[in-house]
Amino acid sequence: MDHPTTRTPEAAHFPLAIIGAGALGLHFAARLAPRLPVALIARNAERAAALRGGVEVGEAVFRPRAFAAEAPPTADWVIVLVKAGDTARAAEIATRMRPLGVLSLQNGLTAELLRAHCTAAQVDQGITTEGAYRDGGRVLPSGAGETLVPVGFEPVAEMLRCAGLQARVEPDIxxxxxxxxxxxxxxxxxxxxxxxxxxxxxxxxxxxxxxxxxxxxxxxxxxxxxxxxxxxxxxxxxxxxxxxxxxxxxxxxxxxxxxxxxxxxxxxxxxxxxxxxxxxxxxxxxxxxxxxxxxxxxxxxxxxxx
Ligand SMILES: NC(=O)c1ccc[n+]([C@@H]2O[C@H](COP(=O)([O-])OP(=O)(O)OC[C@H]3O[C@@H](n4cnc5c(N)ncnc54)[C@H](OP(=O)(O)O)[C@@H]3O)[C@@H](O)[C@H]2O)c1
CATH class of the missing domain: 1.10.1040.10 (N-(1-d-carboxylethyl)-l-norvaline Dehydrogenase; domain 2)
Known part of the structure; x- marks a missing residue:
């Protein structure tokens, strides 16, 4: 039987979800979670359950509202933080979440690939210089940066700022x-x-x-x-x-x-x-x-x- 904290959370509707529970996804989720409900989408059910049991992010243990990619909740906005090679799969997961918009903060150019596999009304790519890395099972922030989002993603910038992260809309993304x-x-x-x-x-x-x-x-x-x-x-x-x-x-x-x-x-x-x-x-x-x-x-x- 699951430990209570590792059970799948109620599949409520979320204002924000992050696909990709790696270094940057966990870093962002840990910063956002004290301020708003944020869903974290992991590769599979096993990984989601492990995350719900707790993961060290910086100095604290973070217990995200983690979901498996097979059964994501709905969300208003989705941030994609998988590696570029996993973009097409993440786009399909994002589509199932019926969001207003999907924002990639990945490195490289991934917006076209994301759009090809995602039917959300707005799909675009911003940039971030926030940094985090994985050290065994832990995630360590590697320096505060700035996140720039395209026009249309104002609510995402607002949520990031609300979590104390530096973020703004960049008209010339x-x-x-x-x-x-x-x-x-x-x-x-x-x-x-x-x-x-x-x-x-x-x-x-x-x-x-x-x-x-x-x-x-x-x-x-x-x-x-x-x-x-x-x-x-x-x-x-x-x-x-x-x-x-x-x-x-x-x-x-x-x-x-x-x-x-x-x-x-x-x-x-x-x-x-x-x-x-x-x-x-x-x-x-x-x-x-x-x-x-x-x-x-x-x-x-x-x-x-x-
Ligand atoms: N880390 C940084 O400081 C930094 C800074 C700026 C930009 N970026 C960009 O941000 C993106 C993510 O980087 P990262 O360092 O966070 O990478 P990462 O640590 O490798 O995390 C990516 C995560 O995505 C998960 N994933 C893969 N396919 C998935 C799927 N289909 N559904 C759900 N989750 C899936 C991976 O799961 P598994 O662990 O199971 O493979 C992994 O946990 C990259 O494009 C990177 O270039 C990173």
């Missing part, structure tokens, strides 16, 4: 997403390939490659609305690498753990834009091949198959 993509597609694959913390990318021999990735990507991203010149683009990427010098980029963490990376939503997104616009991005293409090879090697190892 396309530009903001591209600026974040620029940073991700320069730092993430190189950190994964060289297995170094972000700060090391600013030093030789990695620095030349970092700057090449920025310079190559810039014309493609500018054609889609990014308003940075080369100097500003390099400064943006160097600034993030400096501010996060000791951090391990998420792609490096994925590679080290033998998990699939978000390469397709990051470098892959750039390559699709480059192909459509007739831009040459040979270094990004090479980086994609190399990261794919690492992923395959990790998957073929006993740990990856495990």
């Amino acid at each position: 396309v530009r903001a997403r591209l600026a974040k993509l620029l940073v991700n597609l320069a730092i993430n694959p190189l950190a994964a390939l060289f297995r170094v913390p972000n700060g090391a990318l600013l030093e030789p021999p990695h620095r030349a490659l970092l700057d090449t990735l920025v310079r190559e990507a810039l014309p493609v991203l500018r054609a889609h609305g990014l308003d940075l010149d080369e100097r500003a683009a390099l400064a943006r990427v160097h600034g993030v690498a400096t501010a996060t010098a000791r951090n391990r980029a998420s792609m490096l963490q994925d590679v080290l753990a033998g998990r699939p990376t978000e390469l397709d939503a990051i470098t892959g997104a750039l390559l699709r834009m480059a192909d459509a616009g007739g831009f040459e991005v040979p270094t990004h293409r090479a980086v994609q091949t190399l990261v794919r090879a690492i992923e395959r090697a990790a998957f073929d190892s006993p740990r990856g198959r495990g």
Whole structure:
């Protein structure tokens, strides 16, 4: 018999739900839960029950109102925080929740994929620089950031602010997403390939490659609305690498753990834009091949198959 706290909560209607009970999903849910009812959607019933029993988030034990992906409650607004490779499945779950809007706060470009699999009236992607990581069974916040949401998602920004998180509506969300993509597609694959913390990318021999990735990507991203010149683009990427010098980029963490990376939503997104616009991005293409090879090697190892 279930322990009382691990029983499935009443499937009430929620103002907000989060799909993805990983590092960032748990971090957001733990911050929001004291202020409003928030449903957390886990991969399956077993995981949902374990979460309801309690999970360490920061300094406290958090007991989320967790549901299995097979039986989600309805919700007004849904935030998607699964890894990019799980987006299509998350979109189908979100559709079943009959929300007013579905907001991805994932890295990479996932809005198109989300829209292709989700029939909610509003489906869009914001960005967040909030940070959290998993340490065994625990989730540790890795620094406060800011969450930008597209026009139409004002209630979501309001709920996040109500929980003490920094959040606002960004009228030019396309530009903001591209600026974040620029940073991700320069730092993430190189950190994964060289297995170094972000700060090391600013030093030789990695620095030349970092700057090449920025310079190559810039014309493609500018054609889609990014308003940075080369100097500003390099400064943006160097600034993030400096501010996060000791951090391990998420792609490096994925590679080290033998998990699939978000390469397709990051470098892959750039390559699709480059192909459509007739831009040459040979270094990004090479980086994609190399990261794919690492992923395959990790998957073929006993740990990856495990
Ligand atoms: N962590 C950060 O600091 C940070 C910052 C900015 C942006 N982001 C972005 O936020 C997204 C999530 O990152 P994260 O670090 O939180 O990843 P994560 O720790 O791997 O969490 C993802 C969670 O999604 C769950 N999941 C996968 N498929 C699911 C499904 N079909 N239904 C329900 N849950 C499902 C996974 O469950 P299992 O554990 O069972 O696989 C996992 O718990 C990524 O796009 C990332 O790039 C993260």
